[in-house]
Amino acid sequence: MTPPLYIALRFLTNRKRSLILSLSGVVFGVAIFICTQAQTQGFAQHFIDSTIGSNGALVVRTRFRERYENLSATAKTSTNAAHRLYFEGIHDANEIMRVSRQFSNVACCSPVLRGTVSARAGFENATVDLFGINPVLHVQTTDLRTELVKGDFDDFRNNTSTVIIGSKLAELLDVSAGDAIQLLSPRGEYWRFTVAAIARSGIGAIDSTRVYCHSRIAQSLLHRPYSASMIIYKLRDPNRAPALASHFEALFHHVAQSWQEREESNLQIFFTLRISAAITVSLIILLAGFGIFNVLTMSVLAKVKEIAILRSMGYRRFDISAIFLWQGAMIAAAGSVIGCIFGALMTWGVSQIPIRIRGLLYADHFLVVWDWRHYIWATLLAIVAVFIASYVPAQRAAQLPPVATLRGSSV
Amino acid sequence: MSFRCHQIERYLGEEESRIHVLRGVSLDLQPGSVHAVVGPSGCGKSTLLYVLGLLDQPDAGWIEIESERMSQLPDNELARRRNELIGFIFQFHFLMEDFSAQENVTIPMRRLGRLSEAEMRDRAAFLLEAVDLGDKLNRPSRHLSGGEQQRVAIARALANDPRVILADEPTGNLDTDNSQRAFELLHNLVRRGDKALLLVTHNRFIADACDWVHEMKDGRIIISHPHGERISVS
Numbered sequence: 001m002t003p004p005l006y007i008a009l010r011f012l013t014n015r016k017r018s019l020i021l022s023l024s025g026v027v028f029g030v031a032i033f034i035c036t037q038a039q040t041q042g043f044a045q046h047f048i049d050s051t052i053g054s055n056g057a058l059v060v061r062t063r064f065r066e067r068y069e070n071l072s073a074t075a076k077t078s079t080n081a082a083h084r085l086y087f088e089g090i091h092d093a094n095e096i097m098r099v100s101r102q103f104s105n106v107a108c109c110s111p112v113l114r115g116t117v118s119a120r121a122g123f124e125n126a127t128v129d130l131f132g133i134n135p136v137l138h139v140q141t142t143d144l145r146t147e148l149v150k151g152d153f154d155d156f157r158n159n160t161s162t163v164i165i166g167s168k169l170a171e172l173l174d175v176s177a178g179d180a181i182q183l184l185s186p187r188g189e190y191w192r193f194t195v196a197a198i199a200r201s202g203i204g205a206i207d208s209t210r211v212y213c214h215s216r217i218a219q220s221l222l223h224r225p226y227s228a229s230m231i232i233y234k235l236r237d238p239n240r241a242p243a244l245a246s247h248f249e250a251l252f253h254h255v256a257q258s259w260q261e262r263e264e265s266n267l268q269i270f271f272t273l274r275i276s277a278a279i280t281v282s283l284i285i286l287l288a289g290f291g292i293f294n295v296l297t298m299s300v301l302a303k304v305k306e307i308a309i310l311r312s313m314g315y316r317r318f319d320i321s322a323i324f325l326w327q328g329a330m331i332a333a334a335g336s337v338i339g340c341i342f343g344a345l346m347t348w349g350v351s352q353i354p355i356r357i358r359g360l361l362y363a364d365h366f367l368v369v370w371d372w373r374h375y376i377w378a379t380l381l382a383i384v385a386v387f388i389a390s391y392v393p394a395q396r397a398a399q400l401p402p403v404a405t406l407r408g409s410s411v
Numbered sequence: 412m413s414f415r416c417h418q419i420e421r422y423l424g425e426e427e428s429r430i431h432v433l434r435g436v437s438l439d440l441q442p443g444s445v446h447a448v449v450g451p452s453g454c455g456k457s458t459l460l461y462v463l464g465l466l467d468q469p470d471a472g473w474i475e476i477e478s479e480r481m482s483q484l485p486d487n488e489l490a491r492r493r494n495e496l497i498g499f500i501f502q503f504h505f506l507m508e509d510f511s512a513q514e515n516v517t518i519p520m521r522r523l524g525r526l527s528e529a530e531m532r533d534r535a536a537f538l539l540e541a542v543d544l545g546d547k548l549n550r551p552s553r554h555l556s557g558g559e560q561q562r563v564a565i566a567r568a569l570a571n572d573p574r575v576i577l578a579d580e581p582t583g584n585l586d587t588d589n590s591q592r593a594f595e596l597l598h599n600l601v602r603r604g605d606k607a608l609l610l611v612t613h614n615r616f617i618a619d620a621c622d623w624v625h626e627m628k629d630g631r632i633i634i635s636h637p638h639g640e641r642i643s644v645s
Contacts, residue, residue, distance in 0.1 A: 310518070315490065
């Protein structure tokens with residue numbers, strides 16, 4: 001143990017009240033940082049998992065062809081969209097899927113024929129988002145099977161006259177598994193279906209509009225010449241979806257959209273909330289640092305005599321400075337460890353708090369995410385704040401002239 | 412080992428309040444010799460001690476330890492020399508209050524870094540035994556009497572086996588019996604260890620027991636005389 005570390009340890013343990021005050025500031029800051037990050041990211045992660053689980057990490061849609069124009073016309077336009085001609089539907093879905101599966105990041109994919117129709121059950125009506133799916137491929141690509149809250153997926157798979165509907169839509173139409181609903185085709189014919197199951201994705205916009213039926217039935221109902229209007233993908237690494245989307249666009253000449261692009265506005269909200277929480281909690285840690293600054297400054301003033309004694313015994317300015325920096329380091333280390341434990345307990349405690357969320361998300365309790373990076377960031381933040389708080393008093397201690405203290409009143 | 416200073420000048424204060432505290436002080440401390448500096452308050456005794464102890468820099472003149480000029484050394488080197496070669500004793504003992512007697516004595520040894528933890532504790536115990544405090548090793552220094560605290564300070568000054576001990580009124584805060592006892596202890600340890608001792612004192616009896624007495628006035632040594640004799644006037 002170095003002499004400054006030994007003396008710092010003794011100084012620190014002899015001032016228990018100051019130690020507890022400094023330590024509690026760091027513990028509180030670190031714990032709150034971890035807990036708020038876990039919460040804000042918890043809701044964001046739940047949203048991301050739900051949206052990827054229901055809509056895929058990547059979607060390939062409408063085919064396009066580059067518009068060839070003369071140079072003067074080209075110069076006036078600024079966006080890519082203006083250079084393209086779009087063609088509805090995907091006519092070669094199987095070929096696109098076959099090629100897509102060669103990419104290592106693609107886990108599976110599923111064609112979907114999408115359209116908007118009216119639904120009727122009893123006296124209730126609603127406009128619904130119809131997803132014509134291949135049941136086998138779709139459950140491999142999405143979390144549809146695990147999202148079911150009522151009914152049986154096999155009933156849906158084995159019977160083409162059945163549908164799966166969103167949980168909020170089921171409430172709106174007042175239907176349950178086994179009940180009948182009618183879908184209105186563009187020709188004005190009502191098609192009768194039995195509700196095989198009810199699904200809850202956790203995202204309000206999906207649960208209140210989504211109806212799944214078999215793709216061939218959807219093609220007939222919607223009167224489409226093609227069997228797929230989009231292909232949704234499950235990726236092994238969803239974070240790499242944007243790169244794959246741009247690659248697919250260039251390769252297939254179909255619009256490809258990653259989940260990050262699709263959910264950009266919602267993700268921005270979560271990101272803003274997270275940054276806002278991080279700034280607030282960082283201020284708490286800085287306040288804790290300010291408290292430590294005060295404690296150490298008071299300590300320097302209280303230890304003027306001891307500093308002079310140490311200097312007279314051959315301790316260098318650096319040693320004196322190190323004594324106070326070590327005190328800060330020990331507070332930061334102990335505060336971070338206790339703060340991380342306390343933060344984990346707080347996070348667990350918060351995750352047990354019941355809360356009824358029905359809207360953008362569906363949740364019955366606070367959602368948290370357990371991420372080791374939160375603990376690293378909180379610790380780094382605490383170390384930086386405490387170092388800054390310790391540095392000034394440490395430098396001040398090192399610069400104290402020992403003679404002025406030792407001299408007292410004599411000349 | 413020779414410890415000399417030559418024509419030391421020192422000013423204190425700024426501008427109008429600037430005082431010429433030391434006006435050409437020269438001293439030569441030989442091993443095994445005990446020197447007393449006496450004089451009225453404000454004559455520059457303590458300032459001389461701090462300059463000789465390398466805690467303060469002279470404005471002119473030089474200090475030489477074993478033929479090495481100290482005035483040219485950087486702050487860290489001066490700190491190292493202070494740690495290795497010089498032991499300080501102050502009037503108010505200046506112990507670390509929260510530390511035990513033994514811990515106080517180990518502080519200079521920790522900086523020197525030549526002994527293990529066990530060896531430092533053994534040496535501290537040995538030194539405290541020498542000053543009759545062997546039974547109070549682990550007692551916090553604030554719980555010791557004034558005389559005991561001063562004896563801990565003496566043991567601490569001897570911790571790194573320094574060649575020179577500088578004492579600023581080491582008995583100034585003690586009663587007559589404790590003063591006599593502390594001085595005799597210090598005197599014997601210095602004699603046995605072949606060290607040089609320079610002490611500032613107002614106590615005439617203690618000054619008379621020293622090998623050399625230097626009388627200071629207005630920043631100058633006006634008389635230096637050996638034990639019981641007056642030999643020079645500067």
